[in-house]
Amino acid sequence: MNFIMSPLDEFKTDVNVMLLFGKEFRIVLIKVLGIFCLFLSMILIRIFLVLREIKTQRQMRRIISSQMNMKRTKTLVVLGSGGHTTEMLHLLSSIQHEEVYSPIDYIVASTDTTSVKRIEALNSSNLGKGKKKMSLPPHQNIYQIPRSREVGQSYLTSIFTTLYSIFYTAHLILFEIQPDLLLINGPGTCLPVALWTFVARVLRLSRGNIIFIESFCRVKTLSLTGKILWIMGITDMFMVHWHEVLQKDMILLDCFIEHDP
Amino acid sequence: MNDQQKKPKIVFVTVGTTLFDHLIEEISSPPFLSLLLEGDFTQLIVQYGKGKTPLFAPSSQEKGSYIDPKTKGKSLDWEIYKFKPSLHADMTKADLIISHAGAGSIMEGLASCHERNKILDNNERNSLLKKLIVVINDELMDNHQIELAEALASRNYLMMMNNPIELQDKEAFSRIVNFVPKDYKGGNLSTFGSLLNSFMGFKD
Known part of the structure; x- marks a missing residue:
């Protein structure tokens, strides 16, 4: 066996490791990834909304009503x-x-x-x-x-x-x-x-x-x-x-x- | 006539906390000192900061008198120091302020010019007008403080010199004498408070 692994070999071992853990592990992994992506997109949407709110406030030169309470x-x-x-x-x-x-x-x-x-x-x-x-x-x-x-x-x-x-x-x-x-x-x-x-x-x-x-x-x-x-x-x-x-x-x-x- | 001769006419030179040897060299050069004497100045106060002591001052002496060989009889009292906690007293005393381009010194200088000039009546205006001259440090590269001096000079609040060597020049000195500055009244500080209040959603 060659000691220098190509990136492809590395990928193969990754797949082998995943296979070792069986089907359930893969489902859990996909779920975790899914939740993470959902969370990330929520954060991104929130950042977008906040930036838009800031822009509006900058144009109006005052706090918009949703923040007034x-x-x-x-x-x-x-x-x-x-x-x-x-x-x-x-x-x-x-x-x-x-x-x-x-x-x-x-x-x-x-x-x-x-x-x-x-x-x-x-x-x-x-x-x-x-x-x-x-x-x-x-x-x-x-x-x-x-x-x-x-x-x-x-x-x-x-x-x-x-x-x-x-x-x-x-x-x-x-x-x-x-x-x-x-x-x-x-x-x-x-x-x-x-x-x-x-x-x-x-x-x-x-x-x-x-x-x-x-x-x-x-x-x-x-x-x-x-x-x-x-x-x-x-x-x-x-x-x-x-x-x-x-x-x-x-x-x-x-x-x-x-x-x- | 006699009264006017006795009245002190003071130049104050300040470099703040900076190193500005070129300015100190020029203001202690004989040509500049005789221009001051010709302009009837009686006293020169120099705050020279981190740099070398002015040439006319013998070592470890803080006060003295300079007698010009050309203009016989006239003499210029001088006083030098490195730093003082507050330059306010010397700024107030002075009739002409020559300053480096630091924002703090410029604003303090303009404020003290305003304090004097606002009480002058029209007869005294031209002869007693207090002025601020800002000299740019030519040895500093990429000196963004020039911006402020330029902006204020273009609005005629002060006179700007790009190189200390101009101070030796007779024509440049007569420009100083003839310069009529615009009065710096300061700003409306309350604008900030009102903007903040209207941002928060209520009026003053």
Whole structure:
């Protein structure tokens, strides 16, 4: 017998193994496969329906009626660090009716301690009333997620840390937070959070609406994060700050600069 | 006349947390310093970040005075530092801000120009107008922050220079002197809150 098996030989042995188990096993196998296919097609249909719903909401700029019977809007904000955090905190300070968006949770990268300090400093309960200073709606939890790759980390170990980061985020979004409304403005660290929020929506774990605000610095081109989210079509509102990058169904913000009519 | 000469006229140069040695070289070059003196500036404050100290500053000295050999008698007080927790005080003091193209510095600069310019009456407008000049770091390739500076410059909020070397140029400097910026009033921050509320299905 030849020790090198051709693909055909492999197939033959597979058939032989199946014959070994007899007819009943094959029936069970077909049933399992059938259920799996049915399940898969249900998921695919659900994803299609959710994406269509998101598109409608993006065009109407509001939640469609089937989602209106809400008791709470668990809001999750991802703070990207540096300039992204600055922009997000400014936008959040403009929220009125903060009781609607409650409870509010934050996600920051585990190495980003400045963002945590800034949230605490701007928290409305820590500021005296009557001051006209910027203040944030009260929040509940600040979650820290591990970074997929630290600066200078080797690529081999970063495979494991990336996997760890993805599963950690999955557990956090699908089981702990289950956000109804997700506010993100980049950079790439917010992508896994957005994806798992979409999964939560597909699985009906939460309403999982996603709002993305492009950075004010992006005048002519979208950021990579923005492009990915726009192509996937999982954002219910996609906001930009400049005419130059505005596309159909995106929203032009005038939060940081007034636009000429 | 005497009063006007005594009134300080301050230039503030900032590079934020970046390394921008070329800008620091140009602003400490004798041609630029004499242009400042000709323009009646009395003080130069430089936040030079990670880079080299300005040429006119002897080692480990943070304050001093520069006397130009050409324009006799006139002198320029200077003050240099690497970083400060807040640049707000120096931004506010300044009559001319020369900044790198970082978004944070640009927006802070524009806001501080607005704070000054909104209280000027029409008589003072042209002589006392506070301006922001943004200098692009020519040594940085693929610098997407240029986008923001370009967009704001094309709308006349600030003046942009593509290369620090232009600062030595007499014509470019007279363009700075004659530049009349559009007032940056900021935006309507509340738009975001209202959009969010209408998304959730109720009006303000």
